[in-house]
Amino acid sequence: MSARPVLARQRSLVPGRVLAGCVAAMAGLVQAASVQVDLSDAAGKPLADAVVFLESAEARRLVKPQPGVEMAQEKRQFVPVAMVIPVGTEVLFPNRDTVRHHVYSFSPAKKFELKLYTGTPSKPVLFDQAGVVVLGCNIHDQMAGWILVVDTPYYASSTATGKAQIDNVAPGTYKLRAWHHRLPVGAPALEQALTVTATGTASASVRMAGLQP
Secondary structure, three states: OOOOHHHHHHHHOOOOHHHHHHHHHHHHHOOOOEEEEEEEEEOOEEEEOOOOEEEEEHHHHHOOOOOOEEEEEOOEEEEOOEEEEEEEEEEOOOOOOOEEEEEEEEEEOOEEEEEEEEEEEOOOOOOOEEEEEEEEEOOOOOOEEEEEEEEOOOOOEHHHHHHHHEEEEOEEEEEEEEEEOOOOOOOOOHHHHHHHEEOOOOEEEEEOOOOOO
């Protein structure tokens, strides 16, 4: 018996919508673009540790938790001092100091408390709501940290040169938002419209005024 009719019959058993979905997914990967953002302060100097992210209804449907995320305490500081994560991500808070810490947040996006501890708590903290989460230590008042929880898979932080790059962005129209932990408490992220096409690299620039020392 020839194998060709059998293979043809097997192909016919694959639903057309499954094949179409696979083709669309492959096309999306091929068409993924990059977004480059230049960030500066009010004086025009490069701004490090700023966060940029792209929002849209389509992006919201693509959000997935980020695995293996940690915000440590080292030398009585949060490390990193600020981070960005997608909604649904769990974060561990290892204490690498020789003293105990008491990590907490009263922010509406996530209220939690890790009472006096050393080492790494066995249970991570789930961040299931978008927004800015301000962290503190109930023992060391000088300690402060920030976690920005975003409802999109497209985000990046700026380097010392003030540049941030978001890769693998699907073509579409987005709201580009920029945030920095030195913005006044409660201040919204800056925003502008941005269109990403299937070819080339989209670019934007953001100047952030009103940053606190």
